[in-house]
Amino acid sequence: MKALEQLARPNIWRLKPYSCARNEYSGRSATTFLDANENPYNAPYNRYPDPLQAELKAAVAKVKGVPAENIFIGNGSDEAIDLAYRCFTRPGADNVVAIAPTYGMYKVCADINDVEYRAVNLDEGFRLNAEKTLSACDENTKLLWLCSPNNPTGNSLDRSEVETILDLFDGIVIIDEAYSDFSKAKTFRHDIAKRPNLIVLNTMSKAWGCAALRLGMAFADKAIVGLFNKVKYPYNINLLTQQLALKALQDPFQVDKWVKTILLERERMADAFGLLPICNKVYPSEANFLLVEMADANAVYDYLIGKGIVVRNRSSVTLCGNCLRITIGSKSENNELLSALRQYGG
Numbered sequence: 001m002k003a004l005e006q007l008a009r010p011n012i013w014r015l016k017p018y019s020c021a022r023n024e025y026s027g028r029s030a031t032t033f034l035d036a037n038e039n040p041y042n043a044p045y046n047r048y049p050d051p052l053q054a055e056l057k058a059a060v061a062k063v064k065g066v067p068a069e070n071i072f073i074g075n076g077s078d079e080a081i082d083l084a085y086r087c088f089t090r091p092g093a094d095n096v097v098a099i100a101p102t103y104g105m106y107k108v109c110a111d112i113n114d115v116e117y118r119a120v121n122l123d124e125g126f127r128l129n130a131e132k133t134l135s136a137c138d139e140n141t142k143l144l145w146l147c148s149p150n151n152p153t154g155n156s157l158d159r160s161e162v163e164t165i166l167d168l169f170d171g172i173v174i175i176d177e178a179y180s181d182f183s184k185a186k187t188f189r190h191d192i193a194k195r196p197n198l199i200v201l202n203t204m205s206k207a208w209g210c211a212a213l214r215l216g217m218a219f220a221d222k223a224i225v226g227l228f229n230k231v232k233y234p235y236n237i238n239l240l241t242q243q244l245a246l247k248a249l250q251d252p253f254q255v256d257k258w259v260k261t262i263l264l265e266r267e268r269m270a271d272a273f274g275l276l277p278i279c280n281k282v283y284p285s286e287a288n289f290l291l292v293e294m295a296d297a298n299a300v301y302d303y304l305i306g307k308g309i310v311v312r313n314r315s316s317v318t319l320c321g322n323c324l325r326i327t328i329g330s331k332s333e334n335n336e337l338l339s340a341l342r343q344y345g346g
């Protein structure tokens with residue numbers, strides 16, 4: 001890879017970040033805080049939260065098996081996605097490469113940051129083709145976006161193709177593992193020690209059941225974590241989120257139980273969709289959703305809306321013609337969907 005100094009935006013590399021009161025004093029022994037113009041009343045909400053979330057990172061480090069210094073915590077993964085653009089890409093000059101179809105935020109953040117977005121279609125079966133993906137890169141390609149298991153296709157990307165990209169691409173590779181808790185595929189987050197150009201994203205929004213908290217994680221070399229920390233808002237994770245996330249992290253077995261149930265339901269739903277005459281194809285999934293090709297996705301989508309059931313219509317997405325992306329819900333939600341689909345047109 002290129003040196004980080006060459007990849008980072010020059011103004012960000014040089015940036016001297018805002019130093020907030022809670023950054024300047026981080027000792028443990030003080031008892032009287034008169035440094036941040038806070039109100040002395042209304043504890044605990046009167047105090048600014050820890051800007052670097054030390055306690056939370058220690059808990060994440062334990063659960064995820066990644067050293068705390070290699071963890072960035074963001075206001076959802078979406079913050080880390082945007083920070084990758086703001087730290088590494090020069091507006092109007094640089095470009096990024098991404099697989100297609102994939103999660104829409106990579107493109108939206110590229111557009112917001114005025115960065116060219118080069119989408120490379122996945123092969124048959126939504127398989128990653130390293131050679132084809134790398135051939136879209138040039139000397140101004142700073143980021144390469146991968147998502148595994150991929151949204152909206154549901155499959156994991158082939159590990160050896162991902163490794164080829166990691167070996168050969170000279171910029172930053174981001175692997176979004178938002179759905180990895182639902183997959184048996186080996187995570188890439190333990191590879192960050194030997195791969196200084198790799199960022200792995202995780203979130204508490206899916207398997208952890210905490211979408212409302214807005215908490216995402218990026219695992220990377222500490223030099224990259226340092227760049228993200230310079231650019232983020234000083235208090236990007238509020239106190240309530242830090243406290244509730246810490247509580248959730250203390251019970252990882254709850255997540256395992258949810259995941260087991262959801263995976264059983266996913267198999268049941270895949271079989272049931274396969275038997276519906278209006279359904280052409282159920283794609284294999286390693287996530288908590290199924291991509292399903294319908295005979296007429298728009299009609300089924302509208303019909304379901306009429307019944308108060310909302311799925312995601314992906315029929316206008318590259319390679320996803322006539323496809324709906326259907327989240328695996330609770331048993332009763334899933335049954336409600338199935339009974340509606342069985343009555344369709346009948």
Ligand SMILES: *Cc1c(COP(=O)(O)O)cnc(C)c1O
Pocket residue numbers: 075076077078079103147151176178202203204205206211214215216
């Ligand atoms: C849902 C999802 C996320 C989660 O984003 P948050 O901002 O953490 O809620 C990230 N990446 C992908 C691919 C997703 O589908």
